[in-house]
Amino acid sequence: MLVACTIVALVILGYLLTRGAHFDVLQPAGQVAKSQKSLLIFAFGIMMLVVIPVFIMLILFAWKYRAGNDKKVDYRPEWSEHKLLEAVWWGIPILIILVLGITAWVTAHTLDPYRKIDSKAAPVNVQVVALEWKWLFIYPDLGVASVNELPVPVNTPIHFTISADAPMSAFWVPALGSQIYAMNGMSSQLNLIADRTGTFPGYNTNINGEGYAKMKFNVYAKSDKDFSSWIASARKSPNMMDEQMLQKISKPGTMSETAYMLMDNGLYDKVVMKYMKGTMSDKDSTGTSTQHDMSNMEGM
Amino acid sequence: MDWQWLIGRLDLSYLPHEPVTMGAAIGMPLTLVAIAAALTYFKKWGYLWREWITTVDAKRIGIMYGSVAIIMLMRGVFDALMIRSQTALGGPGGSQLFSTDTYQQVFTSHGVIMIFFVAMGLMFALFNIAVPLMIGTRDVAFPFLNAVSFWLFFAGMILVNGSLIFGGFSIGGWLGYPPLTELQYSPGPGVDYWIWSLQIAGIGSLLSGINFFVTILKHRAPGMTFMRMPIFVWSVLVTTVLIMIAFPMLTASLALLSLDRLMGMHFFTSMGGGNPMMYINLIWAWGHPEVYILVMPAFGIFSEIVATFSRKRLFGYKTMVIALVAIMFFSFIVWQHHFFTMGAGADVNAFFGIMTMIIAIPTGVKLFNWLFTMYRGRITFASPMVWFMCFAVTFTIGGVTGVLMAVPAIDFQVHNTLFLVAHFHNVIIGGVVFGYLAAITYWFPKMFGFRLHEGFGKAAAYFWQVGFLLAFMPLYALGLMGAVRRLDNYSDPAWIPFFIVSAVGVVFVGAGIACQVLQIAYSVWKRKELHVTGDPWGGRTLEWSVPSPAPFYNYAIIPKVNRVDEWWYQKEEGVKAPKDSEYKDIVMPKNTSFGFIIGMTAFVLSGALIWHIWWLVILTFIAVVAMIIMRTMDDFTEYTIPAAEVMKMDKEARA
Amino acid sequence: MSKALEMIAKRDKAQLGFWLYLMTDCMLFTSLFATYMILRNSTNGGAGGSELFSMGFVLIETLILLTSSYVCGLANLAIHNGRKKEFVMYLGATIALGIAFLTMELTEFGKLIAEGNGPQASAFLSAFFTLVGTHGLHITIGLVWAAVLIWALYRQGRQEDILRKFGLFAVFWHFLDIVWIFIFTIVYVMGVK
Numbered sequence A: 001m002l003v004a005c006t007i008v009a010l011v012i013l014g015y016l017l018t019r020g021a022h023f024d025v026l027q028p029a030g031q032v033a034k035s036q037k038s039l040l041i042f043a044f045g046i047m048m049l050v051v052i053p054v055f056i057m058l059i060l061f062a063w064k065y066r067a068g069n070d071k072k073v074d075y076r077p078e079w080s081e082h083k084l085l086e087a088v089w090w091g092i093p094i095l096i097i098l099v100l101g102i103t104a105w106v107t108a109h110t111l112d113p114y115r116k117i118d119s120k121a122a123p124v125n126v127q128v129v130a131l132e133w134k135w136l137f138i139y140p141d142l143g144v145a146s147v148n149e150l151p152v153p154v155n156t157p158i159h160f161t162i163s164a165d166a167p168m169s170a171f172w173v174p175a176l177g178s179q180i181y182a183m184n185g186m187s188s189q190l191n192l193i194a195d196r197t198g199t200f201p202g203y204n205t206n207i208n209g210e211g212y213a214k215m216k217f218n219v220y221a222k223s224d225k226d227f228s229s230w231i232a233s234a235r236k237s238p239n240m241m242d243e244q245m246l247q248k249i250s251k252p253g254t255m256s257e258t259a260y261m262l263m264d265n266g267l268y269d270k271v272v273m274k275y276m277k278g279t280m281s282d283k284d285s286t287g288t289s290t291q292h293d294m295s296n297m298e299g300m
Numbered sequence B: 001m002d003w004q005w006l007i008g009r010l011d012l013s014y015l016p017h018e019p020v021t022m023g024a025a026i027g028m029p030l031t032l033v034a035i036a037a038a039l040t041y042f043k044k045w046g047y048l049w050r051e052w053i054t055t056v057d058a059k060r061i062g063i064m065y066g067s068v069a070i071i072m073l074m075r076g077v078f079d080a081l082m083i084r085s086q087t088a089l090g091g092p093g094g095s096q097l098f099s100t101d102t103y104q105q106v107f108t109s110h111g112v113i114m115i116f117f118v119a120m121g122l123m124f125a126l127f128n129i130a131v132p133l134m135i136g137t138r139d140v141a142f143p144f145l146n147a148v149s150f151w152l153f154f155a156g157m158i159l160v161n162g163s164l165i166f167g168g169f170s171i172g173g174w175l176g177y178p179p180l181t182e183l184q185y186s187p188g189p190g191v192d193y194w195i196w197s198l199q200i201a202g203i204g205s206l207l208s209g210i211n212f213f214v215t216i217l218k219h220r221a222p223g224m225t226f227m228r229m230p231i232f233v234w235s236v237l238v239t240t241v242l243i244m245i246a247f248p249m250l251t252a253s254l255a256l257l258s259l260d261r262l263m264g265m266h267f268f269t270s271m272g273g274g275n276p277m278m279y280i281n282l283i284w285a286w287g288h289p290e291v292y293i294l295v296m297p298a299f300g301i302f303s304e305i306v307a308t309f310s311r312k313r314l315f316g317y318k319t320m321v322i323a324l325v326a327i328m329f330f331s332f333i334v335w336q337h338h339f340f341t342m343g344a345g346a347d348v349n350a351f352f353g354i355m356t357m358i359i360a361i362p363t364g365v366k367l368f369n370w371l372f373t374m375y376r377g378r379i380t381f382a383s384p385m386v387w388f389m390c391f392a393v394t395f396t397i398g399g400v401t402g403v404l405m406a407v408p409a410i411d412f413q414v415h416n417t418l419f420l421v422a423h424f425h426n427v428i429i430g431g432v433v434f435g436y437l438a439a440i441t442y443w444f445p446k447m448f449g450f451r452l453h454e455g456f457g458k459a460a461a462y463f464w465q466v467g468f469l470l471a472f473m474p475l476y477a478l479g480l481m482g483a484v485r486r487l488d489n490y491s492d493p494a495w496i497p498f499f500i501v502s503a504v505g506v507v508f509v510g511a512g513i514a515c516q517v518l519q520i521a522y523s524v525w526k527r528k529e530l531h532v533t534g535d536p537w538g539g540r541t542l543e544w545s546v547p548s549p550a551p552f553y554n555y556a557i558i559p560k561v562n563r564v565d566e567w568w569y570q571k572e573e574g575v576k577a578p579k580d581s582e583y584k585d586i587v588m589p590k591n592t593s594f595g596f597i598i599g600m601t602a603f604v605l606s607g608a609l610i611w612h613i614w615w616l617v618i619l620t621f622i623a624v625v626a627m628i629i630m631r632t633m634d635d636f637t638e639y640t641i642p643a644a645e646v647m648k649m650d651k652e653a654r655a
Numbered sequence C: 001m002s003k004a005l006e007m008i009a010k011r012d013k014a015q016l017g018f019w020l021y022l023m024t025d026c027m028l029f030t031s032l033f034a035t036y037m038i039l040r041n042s043t044n045g046g047a048g049g050s051e052l053f054s055m056g057f058v059l060i061e062t063l064i065l066l067t068s069s070y071v072c073g074l075a076n077l078a079i080h081n082g083r084k085k086e087f088v089m090y091l092g093a094t095i096a097l098g099i100a101f102l103t104m105e106l107t108e109f110g111k112l113i114a115e116g117n118g119p120q121a122s123a124f125l126s127a128f129f130t131l132v133g134t135h136g137l138h139i140t141i142g143l144v145w146a147a148v149l150i151w152a153l154y155r156q157g158r159q160e161d162i163l164r165k166f167g168l169f170a171v172f173w174h175f176l177d178i179v180w181i182f183i184f185t186i187v188y189v190m191g192v193k
Helices: A002-019 A031-064 A083-110 A224-235 A243-250 A267-279 B019-041 B045-053 B058-089 B100-134 B143-165 B190-218 B231-263 B276-309 B317-330 B335-342 B346-358 B360-374 B383-406 B408-414 B418-448 B454-480 B493-525 B566-573 B594-610 B614-632 B643-654 C003-039 C055-080 C084-114 C123-154 C159-192
Strands: A124-131 A134-139 A144-147 A149-153 A157-165 A169-173 A177-182 A188-193 A198-204 A217-222 A258-262 B586-589 B638-641
Touching: A002 B454, A002 B493, A031 A083, A031 A177, A031 A188, A031 B360, A031 B383, A031 B408, A083 B346, A083 B360, A083 B408, A124 A149, A124 A169, A124 A177, A124 A267, A134 A149, A134 A243, A144 A149, A144 A224, A149 A224, A157 A169, A157 A177, A157 A267, A177 A188, A177 B335, A177 B408, A217 A224, A224 A258, A243 A267, B019 B045, B019 B143, B045 B058, B058 B100, B058 B143, B058 B418, B058 B493, B100 B143, B100 B190, B100 B231, B100 B276, B100 B418, B143 B190, B143 B594, B190 B231, B190 B594, B190 C003, B231 B276, B231 B317, B231 C003, B231 C123, B276 B317, B276 B335, B276 B360, B276 B383, B276 B418, B276 C003, B317 B360, B335 B346, B335 B408, B346 B360, B346 B383, B346 B408, B360 B383, B383 B408, B383 B418, B383 B454, B418 B454, B454 B493, B594 B614, B614 C123, C003 C123, C003 C159, C055 C084, C055 C159, C084 C123, C123 C159
Parallel strands: A124 A157, A149 A217
Antiparallel strands: A124 A134, A134 A144, A144 A258, A157 A188, A169 A177, A169 A198, A198 A217, B586 B638
16 A cells, blocks of 8 residues: 555656756757667666566565465475476567667667768857866867857757867757766767757756866857857957967866857867877877877777 | 974865855764764673674674765665755756765765675675575685674775865766876876776675675585575676676776876876776776666565565576666677767667667566466565565666657766766665665564564655655656756756655655664664564575574584475475484684774775875785785684584574 | 685685786786787888897797796695795795796886887887786796795795795796797787798
């Protein structure tokens, strides 16, 4: 009786809690996140095929075969084998895992962060540097940079190359899709796209020191017009992003959203090279290309 | 004269400054002083030394492991309360109960304590208490090594708690990823406390793994073939294989990080060519087997409990063994699923994701086998069986979210969020904690001669189960709302109600633990009424054939085994009293203080390494080596009990 | 159980336990080898294996260690035939060769450090010194163990005990030889290319 009341109470509580809530992962604003949401629902649904019968059997058997009930049911203390039953509960899970496994393989490729997004629009390149404890965004082709604010044009693929000058961090915008680690001396890649305008929060998911919780940023998905006007105003900004400014903002501390005029197109490469030097022998310490994707790096 | 070398980098500035840590720094020593005073007043120092500190009896060592683990559980849940109080108040316009630095130390020590000192501690407690009795032997293969393992575990425990008083703990999470834990970002002693408490406890675990593997191979009673062993013993065997293969990788990871920190090397540093990704691979190559190390004994326990309380043979013994071996094998080839988001590429991610999902198959099979053990059984819902019901529901939910996260593309959206935190607590609490708590209730009478009070036990299960749901189901929701892990403040007010419910959940769990503490206290007080025979549950396996509490030599006469569940069938056929001629001389290992001394020296050695007191490092290292050599030269480590005395003790115990 | 059977059971357990320990040691070395292979080219702009390793030197080290294993085998024959004096002689020779090996290795380390190529110079050197150094540490422990065995013999230790303990030492010593072959191949031969 107590158990039944508790279950009812918990279900009601769950309903009340989630009634007004907004779930970025479940209410996606981009194609990548939308695919991931469908995948989540599909996988969850397929597993319920096994889980729900198991829960039913659990309650049923516990009730039916309880010691007080023994006059009404068969007690067979030595019964411990049944080939057909075993075939069923090996077989069905194997089938389900087979389906899920194939799904996992396919989606690992289609939703690979490195995979470019199919779109008529030309991609916008953004270089991301995780710092203690802020995010630097460099738009190398547009001559601007910003800290903690990430305006992007809507319906346009954004191609991120990501590095860090901080303990291992991770770049994540739940409304738009996948996260990926930002690491010193490495360059990871991510491709996202926003399907509608709006403001979407972004986070760091990997602990990197005292300012970790404050390392938030915002993606502002804007119409082409609004995006262009942001670029224009950033280019006129008195703030200059060059090596000196980079040194300044690299010092530990938090910052509010700021836009800059980009003075040095090679800043991102300089950040990567700062730590990558140590991984090279004296033979190849010169001349590295600007696109360093993970396949060139020593991996696992 | 410069005397700094004498004390290394010790300095008064390392004393705590915040109310909560100052409270701990004062409270802990005060408690120890109070205990010492009580021991002196009741004149129990001699008893403590003779019967507990110098013991090599596995049952006593098991009880010590269990006691330390339960005390550490209280500290771990208190850490959880601190974490959830902070997050309940950490929304916009809220307040910061603890400094961020303290908060980060708290969640780091919460993870370390729960995994290394509560879960591993309870696990080794159960190995020691149950395995020798279940296989019909007197003690483990290497009793002295067993004692050393416990005191190394104890040393690690002192290090974690000692950091509260002096120096502070690591802020890098329970696995301490570099470069955050390198000198560049964490120059203080906190990370070093973390490294050495894990390293020392880890060596103890490795030695125990070897010990129990050899014990199961070499100490089984005559006639007990592998396929006649209790399933719990199979689960232990498989677990020890995992321990022996996985723990050296933890030793290596921690050693290399400590070389970076102590000697300025460049394994995982950002500069000099170091590769933090290598650390992540190495430590998770240990870390994943570790969670299977923790859960497989719990599976074994539930196999015993479900069969016993359904008064029915375990369904599919052979399949259960195959499932255990399959899980063991697969747990080695899934580690990369802990960092799908590190950028290894689709092929690698997909491979490891598929391997991870495959483990769900044998695990599911076990669940079905338990269900069909209940089928056509006659089930009594004593508290161990109540714990099983809680486990079956809770662990299954956790398994579902695990398979979800095994799909790399899904993991990209939930990795390192509170969804992940909910998942692993789901399986660890539902599987490991519920299993070990069930086992404590199950085997308590065998150790102490009286039962634990049932009412408190069932209340505890209720509070734990409800507490778990309240504390962690909101976290699944929060993860999907974008809440990442390890946050002490956030700016979305919609998250606040979820964090409040979660905090209430922790209070419920605390109530569950309070019930358990009351249960023990009340049961000790009422132990005459709760007194039991050797077989309070109508058990199936050998340990229930000896009196309760089990005599120090376990079996006066080593039993002969002809089938699975030997004791159950012996009862059916009629238990015969032993003939006088069957009693033989018994050789038992002597008590020794070396286990304790080696453990404490290891503690001092670790402290010296943490505080850079090099002369003390050299001294304690030589001391440990010397003591090991001295022990190997000791020819008189055993004593004999003559058969007549054995017979006398046995007849008295059975009267 | 009779005394003889007890001794055999004890030796059996000790052997199994020690072999298992060696397998865990194997896992430790595997981790160090894996780390070395990942970091072998991270020379931080400095010298790599081809500049630093001298094959002639390493060849001599290898021959010394292999000979010490051979001599250890002779000691094993001696103790099994009860020839105590011969046993001590061969075990002593094993120790002497082990010391020679260590001396050469420490000389190599010292030279590298003096040149500025110590373990703090790069990830490659950290991995090199740690892998080879861990092997050297095991050799050192083996030498102490062998010396204690000789002392135990002179303390009128029981024959069966010495047989059992020396048996374990011999396995340990041969294991270290095998690890060295891997180091020779993976670190030095492959490093010099």
